[in-house]
Amino acid sequence: LAKTTQPISMDSYEGQEVNITCSHNNIATNDYITWYQQFPSQGPRFIIQGYKTKVTNEVASLFIPADRKSSTLSLPRVSLSDTAVYYCLVLLNTGGFKTIFGAGTRLFVKA
């Protein structure tokens, strides 16, 4: 099961683009890369998932290079409400099963 490495914390200002990079050197062929967001005292919430290249949805983009050993979550024009912890996971595409969240990246968005 691939483990991930992320920065412990990041600071940003409202309106800026934020990029959080995750390292997953031992990613397996069938693993997907998934990002979750967690606010204090709430359960994590799914943000985005991808296998390769680029995935975009209404809240974020996910960039995955060809070797898939890292990925970057991009949050466009963050607001104060984006202050949260962001987790990068690698998962088998057949289901969550055994899952490692890690400590995540704590993002602070300032006014």
Add this chain to the structure above:
Amino acid sequence: EAQVTQNPRYLITVTGKKLTVTCSQNMNHEYMSWYRQDPGLGLRQIYYSMNVEVTDKGDVPEGYKVSRKEKRNFPLILESPSPNQTSLYFCASSLSTPSGGRNEQFFGPGTRLTVL
């Protein structure tokens, strides 16, 4: 409304007094899991279940039991709680195969447990 529910939301107990935290989902998900969250450690998986009567250990199973007799329910049992099990607990569920290109775990609201 599609959701994962946990009960109780808050619990204060004493060492050695058996307790059960219930988890229920109404989305017909095959996969369910329990996590604990402690400051600076993120979420750590306790147990997971791939379907009824199929469970397996996560990273931190010591001191916990689970059962999966029905698809919708996945209770977490602490037979003899100890203070080091004071934590925030989350239950989650998901489909066993990705839907619409995404494999999303849905989390419950959490149960804050204090063992004195």
